[in-house]
């Protein structure tokens with residue numbers, strides 16, 4: 001298939017930077033670190049903070065590696081895990097619309113904290129929603145209470 005671009009389209013294409021090119025590796029690492037610092041501090045994110053370990057160093061590193069590839073940089077997360085699919089690591093957690101929105105609120109605040117440009121924030125808005133929506137594994141926000149008739153075995 002031959003794609004014909006107008007000069008303006010070609011120019012936009014040529015100069016358009018990926019989020020990774022805008023932030024650089026250190027910027028993506030700063031974003032991942034700010035993200036979990038915000039989660040740690042934000043009262044509205046207490047519910048998802050409680051899903052994570054007390055020490056956030058390891059998860060900061062994993063998120064940075066993931067975002068480096070996702071934002072157009074080298075596939076460092078994939079090189080370690082063999083996949084970029086986030087379904088399995090999130091499967092043990094109840095992630096409904098409210099939990100997704102808490103995650104996105106942390107990301108918005110983290111972008112503010114690293115002083116991201118309006119261009120970058122606009123660029124990330126829809127794809128960030130889409131990836132968070134893909135991680136959502138429940139339709140309901142409220143986790144179901146454990147069935148009192150269930151008997152634990154083992």
Ligand code: HEM
Nearest residue numbers: 048051052053062063066089093095099100103131132135
């Ligand atoms: C939608 C709401 C989300 C919630 C509530 C959530 C929560 C979690 C939790 C509880 C873990 C495990 C933490 C641990 O092992 O200590 C985790 C792991 C992870 N999350 Fe999320 N997450 C969400 C969305 C996302 C999104 C949108 C991304 C990527 C853009 C992401 C990237 C990751 C990565 C890379 C890991 C590490 C997976 C691994 O062990 O390799 N998460 N998340």
